[in-house]
Amino acid sequence: MIDYNFDWSVITRNWDRFLEALALGLGLAVVSLLIGCVIGLAAAYARVSGNKWLSGPVWAYVEVIRCTPLLLLIFFIYFGLPEFGIYFMDKTQSFVLTLSLYAGAYMSEVFRAGLSSIPRQYVEAAKAIGMRPWQRQRWVVLPVMFRITLPSIGNNLISLFKDTSLAAAIAIPELTFVARQINANTFRVMEVWLTASALYLATAWLLATLLRQVERRYATIR
Amino acid sequence: MADDVLLRAQGVRKSFGAVEVLKGIDLEVRQGQVVSLIGASGSGKTTFLRCVNLLEEHDGGEILLDGDPVGYRVEGGRRRRLSETAISAQRARIGMVFQQFNLFPHLTAEENVMLGLTKVLNKPKAEAREIATHWLGRVGLAERRGHYPYQLSGGQQQRVAIARAVAMEPRLLLFDEVTSALDPELVSEVLGVMQGLAESGMTMLVVSHEMLFVREVSHHVVFMDQGRVAQAGTPEAVFGNPESERLRSFLGRFHGMFGMV
Ligand SMILES: Nc1ncnc2c1ncn2[C@@H]1O[C@H](COP(=O)(O)OP(=O)(O)O)[C@@H](O)[C@H]1O
Ligand SMILES: [Mg+2]
Numbered sequence: 001m002i003d004y005n006f007d008w009s010v011i012t013r014n015w016d017r018f019l020e021a022l023a024l025g026l027g028l029a030v031v032s033l034l035i036g037c038v039i040g041l042a043a044a045y046a047r048v049s050g051n052k053w054l055s056g057p058v059w060a061y062v063e064v065i066r067c068t069p070l071l072l073l074i075f076f077i078y079f080g081l082p083e084f085g086i087y088f089m090d091k092t093q094s095f096v097l098t099l100s101l102y103a104g105a106y107m108s109e110v111f112r113a114g115l116s117s118i119p120r121q122y123v124e125a126a127k128a129i130g131m132r133p134w135q136r137q138r139w140v141v142l143p144v145m146f147r148i149t150l151p152s153i154g155n156n157l158i159s160l161f162k163d164t165s166l167a168a169a170i171a172i173p174e175l176t177f178v179a180r181q182i183n184a185n186t187f188r189v190m191e192v193w194l195t196a197s198a199l200y201l202a203t204a205w206l207l208a209t210l211l212r213q214v215e216r217r218y219a220t221i222r
Numbered sequence: 223m224a225d226d227v228l229l230r231a232q233g234v235r236k237s238f239g240a241v242e243v244l245k246g247i248d249l250e251v252r253q254g255q256v257v258s259l260i261g262a263s264g265s266g267k268t269t270f271l272r273c274v275n276l277l278e279e280h281d282g283g284e285i286l287l288d289g290d291p292v293g294y295r296v297e298g299g300r301r302r303r304l305s306e307t308a309i310s311a312q313r314a315r316i317g318m319v320f321q322q323f324n325l326f327p328h329l330t331a332e333e334n335v336m337l338g339l340t341k342v343l344n345k346p347k348a349e350a351r352e353i354a355t356h357w358l359g360r361v362g363l364a365e366r367r368g369h370y371p372y373q374l375s376g377g378q379q380q381r382v383a384i385a386r387a388v389a390m391e392p393r394l395l396l397f398d399e400v401t402s403a404l405d406p407e408l409v410s411e412v413l414g415v416m417q418g419l420a421e422s423g424m425t426m427l428v429v430s431h432e433m434l435f436v437r438e439v440s441h442h443v444v445f446m447d448q449g450r451v452a453q454a455g456t457p458e459a460v461f462g463n464p465e466s467e468r469l470r471s472f473l474g475r476f477h478g479m480f481g482m483v
Contacts, residue, residue, distance in 0.1 A: 124277055125324035125383075129338035129390055130314025133306050139341055143328045220370040221327040 010188040011195050021178035022199050025164040028174065032096055033157050036103025043108035048115055058108070065105035071166050074098050078170045095167045103160055110152040114145040147218045154211035158204050165200075175199060226253040228425050229274065229394055233283030236269055243269050245449040246283060251394065251442075256426045258436040260460075261446035262472055267429040270446070271396045274427070275318050276309050287315065288393065314342050317387030317395040321402050323379040325371040331358060331382045332367040335389050343390065357385035361415050377408030381415055388419065395419070397428040433476045437461055445469050 011018070043062065046054040065073070078094045089097065118141055126136040168177035179196035183189060229251040236244040243266045251257045259267045272278040274285055276293050285292040292312055294301045304312070325334050332354045339350035358367050361381035371379050380400055387395055397416065401409040413435050420426060420439050430436050436443060436457065443460040445453045447468050453460055464470045 121320065121322055121324040122326060125320065125326065127277060127310070127313055128275055128316075128318040128320075129386065130310050130312075130342040131338065132310045135341050139337060140326055144326075147328055218328075220372060222372045 004190060006191060007188060008191055010182065010186045011191055014182050017178055017182065018175070018195060018199060021173055021175040022203060024172070025167070025174035026161060026203065028092075028096060028099065028164045028167065028172075029157060029161040032099035032103050033107075033153075033160055035096070035100035036107050036156075036160075037153070039100060039104030040107025040109075040111050043104060044111035044115055047108065047112050062105045062108055065102055070098075070102055070163055071169060073102060074166055074169060091170050091172055095170065095172055099160060099163065102163075103156060106156055107153070110149050110156070111145065114149040114152075115141070117148060118144050144221065147221050150211075150215050150218060154208070154215070157211070158207050161204060161207065162200065227251070228253050228255075228288060229427065230286045231270075231274070231283065232286075234270065234273060234280050234285060235282035236266075236273055236278060236280045243449050244273070244280070247446075247449075247451055249444055249451065249454070251425060251427055254423045254425055255441045256420045256428060256439050257442045257444060258440040259427065259429045259444050259446055260431070260433070260436060260472070261452075265446040266449045267446055268398055271318070271398050271427065271429060274394075275316050275396055276313055277318075279303075287312065310342075314338070314390060315393045317390055317392035319380070319383050319387050319395070319397045319400045321399045323371070323376070323383045323403070325379055325383055325386070327371050330368050330370055331363060331374065331385075334371075334382055335386045338386065338390050353389050354385070357389045358382070360418070361385045362411070375408060376404045377411045380404065380408075380412045384412070384415055384419070388424070393425065395424055395426045397426065397430065399429050399431065401430070401432060431476075433461075433473070445472070447472075 043058045046058040049055060074095060077098045078089075078091060081089070081094070122140050122144060123136055126140045131139065164174050165176035167174050168180060171177060173181075175196055179192050183192040186192070227250050229249075231247050231249040234244050234247040235242065247266075247270055249257070249270075259270065261267055269278060273280040274287075274292065279293055290312075291301075293309060294303050296302075325331075326337065329337060332351065335354035335357060336347070336350040339345045339353055340347060345353070355364065355367065358364055361384055363378060363381055363385070366374060366378060366382075369378075371382070374382065384400075400416075401412050404412065409432065413432060416426070416428070417435070417439055428436070428440070438457075440457050443455065443457050444451055445460060445464075447466075453465050453469055460469070461473065464473055
């Protein structure tokens with residue numbers, strides 16, 4: 001350890017690859033979050049619908065996803081689905097599908113809590129001016145819920161971003177995978193892992209700061 | 223039967239579970255009239271207003287607005303519940319102002335007034351904004367149009383809520399104890415707005431504990447007691463000649479406070 005001679009040239013030489021890999025990870029997280037929000041919203045409405053044929057299967061989906069390690073889900077969908085004759089996906093699509101389903105389960109819980117925390121008075125005020133059911137959802141319930149759940153949505157984005165490192169397990173060239181590759185070729189263990197960690201840390205911190213700004217912008221509900 | 227009757231309730235009944243809260247309410251509101259509902263807490267005033275605006279469904283009797291039954295239509299002698307769309311359309315003809323203001327928290331004062339205009343009445347944005355500006359001006363809040371509810375006092379929020387309701391040009395405006403949640407010093411600004419509306423000919427059904435206001439502004443006062451109309455008449459008759467012991471004792475509570483009746 002004491003004898004370790006740092007040689008940062010390995011980082012500067014591969015800087016573009018680091019950044020590309022980082023961007024890929026961020027992209028995977030953002031896309032998965034967006035799809036996950038759509039799934040989560042549909043699932044949340046199913047859960048609060050009071051229809052057990054809708055809420056039952058959705059409950060099962062949420063529980064299965066929440067109780068299964070993410071890495072296992074990634075393997076199952078990437079290696080397992082072809083066994084069932086489903087081949088249409090390359091590994092990136094397969095990973096996005098996995099992470100979206102994963103995000104969807106967590107977001108459905110966030111949105112379900114959000115939906116049930118919206119005071120009845122707002123809906124009644126919308127009724128009183130003659131808004132139809134879907135208009136009440138679109139223009140009152142959803143915007144209010146979005147603002148209430150914004151901090152949780154942000155936290156989920158940061159978690160998902162960190163979870164993209166698991167994509168390395170199926171050789172998707174995001175940051176963890178690329179760092180391991182560069183490491184294998186150069187044996188600059190410390191430089192490479194320190195850099196990768198610093199990039200994760202800085203990005204997550206930047207995301208958190210950015211999200212706080214967005215939250216402040218929308219903080220009209222007290 | 224005068225044909226300028228806007229709202230007619232006949233034998234309206236409503237139960238929550240086994241508890242009958244409205245036990246046959248008869249009541250009329252004529253075009254341009256202010257009718258006030260008074261009565262002790264729990265006597266069913268809120269429930270009645272909510273039935274008129276279809277936030278609750280009454281179980282018996284009928285409520286007619288402009289001669290149309292509220293909430294259902296009669297088909298071959300049988301009642302059929304209206305579709306959600308038709309119910310929404312009926313609600314759009316009735317405005318309601320709530321005790322807790324219920325402003326949309328994610329919208330500014332102006333946007334609160336505009337939402338129904340653009341989404342329900344399908345008015346273009348520019349026209350909706352003009353109407354909002356007009357009504358926010360009428361309630362004395364032109365300067366605050368860009369404020370969010372949390373940036374407004376209770377009295378200001380309630381005035382925005384009134385602007386939001388009248389901007390829809392409803393046939394009838396319902397007020398449910400709209401000053402009860404306000405600090406005492408903010409009550410008069412809201413009552414002032416309501417008085418202005420009354421003078422401009424708005425038809426209003428008002429639940430209020432502000433007896434001076436009720437006496438001054440109402441054409442007709444209805445005293446509700448335990449789910450029934452116990453006495454109804456002109457303010458002079460109801461306040462000056464309370465027939466029942468219950469009305470006398472109800473009004474008696476306001477004696478010391480206002481030195482009136
Ligand atoms: N949603 C409800 N479920 C059960 N009981 C209710 C409900 N709403 C009102 N009540 C009861 O109905 C009675 C009349 O209430 P309300 O109409 O609010 O009276 P008021 O407005 O005159 O104070 C009260 O006893 C109240 O507890
Ligand atoms: Mg009440």
